Amino acid sequence: MLRNNRVVLGVIGADVHAVGNKILEMVLTEAGFEVINLGVMVSQEEFINAAVESAAGAIWVSSLYGHGEIDCRGLREKCYEAGIGDIHLYVGGNLVVGKRTFDEVEKLFKEMGYDRVYPPGTLPEEAIAHLKEDLADESATD
Amino acid sequence: MKALLIDFGSTYTKVALVSMEPPGLIAVSQAPTTVESDLMEGLEAALASFTGRQLRGVTFKRASSSAAGGLRLVAVGLVPELTVKAAREAALGAGARVLAAYAYTLSGTEIAEIGALKPDLLLLAGGTDGGNREVILENASRIAASALEMPVVVAGNKSAADEAAAILKGKVPRVEVTGNVMPGVDRLNVEPAREAIRGLYLSEITRAKGLDRVQQRVGLVMPTPLAVMKAGELYWKATGRETMIIDLGGATTDVHSFADGRPRDAGRIVKGPPEPPVKRTVEGDLGMRVSLSALLGVIPTGELAESLPFTLDEGALPAYARRASLSRDFLPGDEKERALDGAIAGAAIREALRRHAGSLTETYTPQGRLWVQQGKDLTATAAVIATGGALVHGRDPGALLRAGLSLGDPLVLSPRSPQIFLDRAYILASAGLLGETRPEAALAVLKDTLQPLGGISG
Numbered sequence: 001m002l003r004n005n006r007v008v009l010g011v012i013g014a015d016v017h018a019v020g021n022k023i024l025e026m027v028l029t030e031a032g033f034e035v036i037n038l039g040v041m042v043s044q045e046e047f048i049n050a051a052v053e054s055a056a057g058a059i060w061v062s063s064l065y066g067h068g069e070i071d072c073r074g075l076r077e078k079c080y081e082a083g084i085g086d087i088h089l090y091v092g093g094n095l096v097v098g099k100r101t102f103d104e105v106e107k108l109f110k111e112m113g114y115d116r117v118y119p120p121g122t123l124p125e126e127a128i129a130h131l132k133e134d135l136a137d138e139s140a141t142d
Numbered sequence: 143m144k145a146l147l148i149d150f151g152s153t154y155t156k157v158a159l160v161s162m163e164p165p166g167l168i169a170v171s172q173a174p175t176t177v178e179s180d181l182m183e184g185l186e187a188a189l190a191s192f193t194g195r196q197l198r199g200v201t202f203k204r205a206s207s208s209a210a211g212g213l214r215l216v217a218v219g220l221v222p223e224l225t226v227k228a229a230r231e232a233a234l235g236a237g238a239r240v241l242a243a244y245a246y247t248l249s250g251t252e253i254a255e256i257g258a259l260k261p262d263l264l265l266l267a268g269g270t271d272g273g274n275r276e277v278i279l280e281n282a283s284r285i286a287a288s289a290l291e292m293p294v295v296v297a298g299n300k301s302a303a304d305e306a307a308a309i310l311k312g313k314v315p316r317v318e319v320t321g322n323v324m325p326g327v328d329r330l331n332v333e334p335a336r337e338a339i340r341g342l343y344l345s346e347i348t349r350a351k352g353l354d355r356v357q358q359r360v361g362l363v364m365p366t367p368l369a370v371m372k373a374g375e376l377y378w379k380a381t382g383r384e385t386m387i388i389d390l391g392g393a394t395t396d397v398h399s400f401a402d403g404r405p406r407d408a409g410r411i412v413k414g415p416p417e418p419p420v421k422r423t424v425e426g427d428l429g430m431r432v433s434l435s436a437l438l439g440v441i442p443t444g445e446l447a448e449s450l451p452f453t454l455d456e457g458a459l460p461a462y463a464r465r466a467s468l469s470r471d472f473l474p475g476d477e478k479e480r481a482l483d484g485a486i487a488g489a490a491i492r493e494a495l496r497r498h499a500g501s502l503t504e505t506y507t508p509q510g511r512l513w514v515q516q517g518k519d520l521t522a523t524a525a526v527i528a529t530g531g532a533l534v535h536g537r538d539p540g541a542l543l544r545a546g547l548s549l550g551d552p553l554v555l556s557p558r559s560p561q562i563f564l565d566r567a568y569i570l571a572s573a574g575l576l577g578e579t580r581p582e583a584a585l586a587v588l589k590d591t592l593q594p595l596g597g598i599s600g
Contacts, residue, residue: 014505038328054269
């Protein structure tokens with residue numbers, strides 16, 4: 001039982017990689033989530049506006065083109081300003097360019113306020129399992 | 143079988159006498175609107191120009207009205223770019239004048255502002271279906287607790303709408319729940335709200351404005367802008383040609399587009415909130431008479447001077463604006479004034495189109511150059527129907543409209559090579575009124591009366 005099954009999904013910044021976005025929409029929908037898919041080239045404001053109107057439980061941010069660090073910075077702070085500071089933020093893809101280990105990248109994005117960070121090649125099922133955990137209704141008894 | 147179609151405008155009461163069998167226009171007439179006394183007086187005066195013989199056999203009467211301020215509405219939503227915009231689109235599509243639009247939880251100051259605006263109606267939206275509930279419920283509570291007294295249409299999150307209505311019940315004269323104007327962030331659903339607004343217009347607002355007697359006698363069924371919009375919708379559906387109406391008025395300029403607005407070129411990315419196929423914009427600062435001073439503040443003076451065959455004296459423009467805005471019946475006196483009026487009209491149309499039509503922006507991404515489209519692509523518009531005093535009384539409305547439609551900006555997605563028509567007899571509202579029940583007759587009247595002014599070569 002989930003207390004909220006709505007997820008805002010999109011590819012952030014000037015990134016137009018559309019295929020992975022469609023796959024994520026498909027698997028999330030199949031897993032029983034209501035997906036608010038904003039597609040490609042999504043700004044931080046668009047993510048937040050959609051999450052506010054739909055009262056979503058999580059925002060899934062994809063970034064494939066290596067500019068993730070610049071594009072993703074400040075989203076958590078803006079969520080606080082918009083009154084949805086406790087929303088779950090997920091991010092995944094080719095988040096940075098250059099020789100950094102994933103541990104460094106994960107640390108960097110967690111410091112930026114993202115709850116879950118995924119390296120390239122992650123299977124959607126892994127992140128979906130986390131989402132079910134994060135959005136589980138703790139007050140409900142099994 | 144004949145039909146009598148009446149429009150109580152803010153200045154003139156216009157009447158069209160139409161034959162339904164065979165369909166065609168018999169005659170039109172107009173007289174000043176008598177809003178101070180009784181609207182019926184102005185109507186009687188307009189009818190006096192018809193002969194008794196002409197009026198025999200009238201079996202169908204319908205009227206629209208924009209007198210007494212039209213339908214004045216305040217829209218409330220959650221996020222400005224989403225449900226607030228959706229609520230505005232729905233209200234404009236119902237023929238309303240949107241006095242103000244508010245986002246998020248209403249503040250005390252905003253409630254006081256709404257009170258001062260004295261709207262005829264409030265449209266309360268907020269939250270997609272299953273989405274945010276708190277804000278629409280809080281706004282309903284704040285309206286209920288205030289001294290605000292106007293009918294409310296609730297068109298927000300379906301999971302909160304009934305609760306919001308229950309909070310408002312008994313605190314405002316009437317509450318109507320209808321479908322969410324934005325069921326999902328990528329979907330508009332303005333039709334149910336348009337219908338609900340119209341329903342309240344008929345049952346509550348005409349009475350509040352003292353128009354119920356008029357309603358009984360001549361079948362007052364909708365606000366004028368909605369009748370105009372219905373005519374355009376009918377023309378669009380019947381001809382299958384993407385259509386635009388430009389109404390260059392004394393106080394405002396209305397633009398209606400009838401087109402899905404999707405990109406005409408492959409490879410564009412569409413961004414921004416969804417757009418309605420039937421879209422209306424109202425520009426309160428682009429009017430040729432009452433709002434002329436505001437209009438001159440908006441349009442570039444350089445562009446205006448360039449399109450004139452003579453040099454503009456300093457101070458000539460403000461002086462002209464002062465004289466023209468004093469009276470709604472003002473007509474340019476001499477050749478120079480006519481040229482000036484025409485140049486201003488062209489500039490007003492260009493500005494109204496820039497605001498109504500979608501736009502293209504060039505964006506560079508690591509994957510190369512891209513075009514991003516925001517708003518509606520109206521480049522394939524096949525027919526532009528124009529009306530308004532400055533055009534009808536202009537010396538060469540065709541040339542004026544060609545100038546108005548030539549934006550010279552490839553990044554504005556305005557009509558490129560449409561056929562132009564002039565509504566010289568102010569028949570659009572009448573056709574819209576007739577079209578609801580007799581679409582064939584309405585279409586015949588439109589085709590009869592709209593004057594073709596040629597095309598524009600793209």
